[in-house]
Amino acid sequence: MPELPEVETIKEDLRELVTGSLVVRVEVLDQALVEQPSSEEFQRELEGARISGARRRAKHLIVELDSGASLVLQLKIGGQLLLVPPVEEPRTALMLILHLDGDRRLFLRDETGFTRTRLLDARELEARLSAIGPEPFGEEFRENGAEYLRERLSSRRAQIKSLLLDQKVVAGIGNIYVDEILYDARLHPRRKANTISNEEWKGLHAAILENLAAGVEHRGTTVRLYKDVLDRPGRHQDYLRIFEKHGKPCPDCEGVVVREKIGGRSSHFCPSCQLEEWRGGEQPLTLG
Ligand SMILES: [Zn+2]
CATH class of the missing domain: 3.20.190.10 (MutM-like, N-terminal)
Structure with missing residues (x-):
């Protein structure tokens, strides 16, 4: 949608x-x-x-x-x-x-x-x-979004993909952009939020802004039915790296993109690039 x-x-x-x-x-x-x-x-x-x-x-x-x-x-x-x-x-x-x-x-x-x-x-x-979370391009999220996400989510054991799709957490992200965002942030869609490190929250915040801005610049993504008011398709589908690329090579490694149902949603990711477990680096703040 x-x-x-x-x-x-x-x-x-x-x-x-x-x-x-x-x-x-x-x-x-x-x-x-x-x-x-x-x-x-x-x-x-x-x-x-x-x-x-x-x-x-x-x-x-x-x-x-x-x-x-x-x-x-x-x-x-x-x-x-x-x-x-x-x-x-x-x-x-x-x-x-x-x-x-x-x-x-x-x-x-x-x-x-x-x-x-x-x-x-x-x-x-x-x-x-009133219950909708911050707009990604609002000044507050743009400047402090990494801290906001960490404070709001780092005690949660839920999968990061489901949390990003929750409009109460952040506004406007759906199933296409979330897969691209998680790919750029190198986070597996199943990654539990309470294992994400400070550096990874920063990367995730940057990936949210970059992917949505590119989508706006390309006037949206037409995978199937989306058209603008003058019945023209968007162009961002030409820039997707991971969404519906299952079976194709990962753009960044030797691996192959896979598709799995995660949290009830069809999800695309590279199992080599996107980490399901935290592996070294800065110790994440884990509560509970
Ligand atoms: Zn890869």
Whole structure:
């Protein structure tokens, strides 16, 4: 599903292309889409509202309205928000059409049907987002993220991959970028957080920032269904080293990339480069 770089790309596109547009008419084509409020109320509140901006929090795409309400979208694996009519439908994949002034339409399409949306007022939005961890590109995490991760996680026996996917720990990382991040940090996805050394936390922090920044720069990763608002694929798939490279040589050693289910998620790693056990160097701070 779209992760931080993909949602960031869509957000920037929306900011540029639809800010100031008036929502003239709303067609909800899939009743499962709208989780809050009722589908009728959703339509009534959206029609006549003007789009005043767009922002992102973790993997949530937030379309701001001049009414003070926000349209919050959680794009799932097939979720696409398109300003150009989808070429080959099936029409069944269309979940929502926002008819905008100037004879434009914003299509929400998801052939898996899992994308969901809510229309929230400021207080509801705040409550909805309050449990999410720091944004990787926020000043605090950018500067002190290594210490934050160590303090927050170094007493945990859980596997590092599962912890990084927890949006309460850090916002915006999903299954593609996490494998690339752990590869760069030389940490096995099964590595227990309480065995990670200070140096390794620093490397992990740097790998988070580098991989997400590269993803944003390349306008996202299109492994399967991700497209930007103008229906163009991202380019970061050309830069992946480990995700879905199982059976191929590791870019950094003689080994072969493997794939295993870890924490319920398909995981790709190099067993030679990524250490499941701590091996020498600075003694990690192990509690419990
Ligand atoms: Zn390797």
